[in-house]
Amino acid sequence: METYSAYNVAVVLFAAFGSLFAGYGHAVIVSTVVEGLGRLNGLRLAAVIGVIGSAIQTGAVNQGMYLAARVITGVSVGQVFTAMPTYFSEVSPPHSRGLMAGAHGSFVNAGYALAAWVGFACFHASGSSFGWRFPNAVLLLFALCVLAGTFFIPESPRWLCARGRDQEALQILCKLHHDKNDPEDHFAHRELGLIKKQLDADQAAVLADGKWQLFSKETYRKRMILALMLIIGGQNVGVLVINNYNTLLYQSLGLSTSEALIVGAAYNTWAMIGNFVGAMVSDRLGRRKALLGGYIANVAMFTIATALIAKYAENSSKSYAAAALTFLFLYVTAYGGAIDPNQYTVCAEIFPSHLRSMGTGLAVSGLFLADTLWLQLASTAMATIGWKYYLVFLCLGVVHTIFLYFRLPETSGLALEEIDALFGKAAAGHIQDEELEKIAATHYDTKVHGSEGDAREVQA
Structure with missing residues (x-):
């Protein structure tokens, strides 16, 4: 015992x-x-x-x-x-x-x-x-x-963005968040803008704070x-x-x-x-x-x-x-x-x-x-x-x-x-919708919707 x-x-x-x-x-x-x-x-x-x-x-x-x-x-x-x-x-x-x-x-x-x-x-x-x-x-x-x-x-779009694979991330975001009331997938584009902005801030924080x-x-x-x-x-x-x-x-x-x-x-x-x-x-x-x-x-x-x-x-x-x-x-x-x-x-x-x-x-x-x-x-x-x-x-x-x-x-x-x-930390994503649209448009993959005209329309 x-x-x-x-x-x-x-x-x-x-x-x-x-x-x-x-x-x-x-x-x-x-x-x-x-x-x-x-x-x-x-x-x-x-x-x-x-x-x-x-x-x-x-x-x-x-x-x-x-x-x-x-x-x-x-x-x-x-x-x-x-x-x-x-x-x-x-x-x-x-x-x-x-x-x-x-x-x-x-x-x-x-x-x-x-x-x-x-x-x-x-x-x-x-x-x-x-x-x-x-x-x-x-x-x-x-x-x-x-x-x-x-x-x-699908793979996580945030992980893809962190690896510079923005186009793949956008395609996944469009599929995940597509809504019939949002045929141009504006929500997905805004989210991509938020992700990119936050990743830039995170990378700067890593360099500054280790x-x-x-x-x-x-x-x-x-x-x-x-x-x-x-x-x-x-x-x-x-x-x-x-x-x-x-x-x-x-x-x-x-x-x-x-x-x-x-x-x-x-x-x-x-x-x-x-x-x-x-x-x-x-x-x-x-x-x-x-x-x-x-x-x-x-x-x-x-x-x-x-x-x-x-x-x-x-x-x-x-x-x-x-x-x-x-x-x-x-x-x-x-x-x-x-x-x-x-x-x-x-x-x-x-x-x-x-x-x-x-x-x-x-x-x-x-x-x-x-x-x-x-x-x-x-x-x-x-x-x-x-x-x-x-x-x-x-x-x-x-x-x-x-x-x-x-x-x-x-x-x-x-x-x-x-x-x-x-x-208590300022959110990098707190920017105006117009800015988000511009950021998103620079990463917009025309293959998702099939034409450059669609991309220009979103940017406009």
Whole structure:
């Protein structure tokens, strides 16, 4: 027993050290890959790594092989978590960026829901290797889907502009933002002008302030702190601990293993539905209202659920158990509908193009550090103090709510290049429409609409 405990302590210590080391390193590596290869090639690389890792997991013949494969798939997951919000934010028009970027959190929850139902199904085949090999094979299938999907979506126009490929960027912007009420694609041309103007300002800032401006400039430090508080806050309210230990939690409320698995799958499915609904109303409601409302409701529902779990621990009344489950579902409604679809959106959109991958990567690394901390503590904490462990998340939820109330600006409806103004930096994109038209016309590709006359008409 002492040897086992010592082994666990060593694992926790090395995991913590590894996470701290990888936190910054992961962000640097991922951002370098995404910036150097492009948004799409970065996703393709992540998908290929995921295919390799999940294939080895599925065919593992011993624990060492399986754990090594888990490391490989972990690299893939980390890269996707960084690349997806960055890509979504850069290809979305301002009026629907919440919907499109919020899709990241929505599909993450769709994955949780699918995993929960697959886990329930494979529970009945736990007597054979199929019970654990099949769930890993599902990972392989979806990694292949991600890889295939990258060949049907466009590259980020902002990344193309940063590489001097303006004509390709314009063609993509025209396709992405074409509207029957704007047959000449004036919106796309204006956006190209904004992007070019902002890139020029960003390049000048890099020359003046160096590559470490994310930490040396106050405007970027504010954004980095906000991004970390958003992403880490999403874990500090206890959602992952509940999700990963939901079977044990539901069993502690009197459910059988099979019943607990069904309720856990339903819980994740409900969270997925909430995510999709939240993403659809994000642009209409606004990021600030959604996140603050989500945190307040989340903390309130979790407070009541924790009190009911404490009452159940005293007398094992089924009425307390049923009420606790109800408020846990209300808790995840607030999280899935308001917090999850907006946290990744804000995290990606508050950084300028040249720092977006790095800033998002560091914030996502904070997510994995928080997950490592709470999950490593969970088994010991729940065995020793039980429901009181949830009080930690209640307190942290209050702290994050107060911070966001004073520090979170409203970013919905703004072009990415206009968000600088919210953090005390003059936005390079704040120029008159006439100037934007002139800038855009100089980059206008006559091949998009087919004649030089069209280009002259736009410039006029």
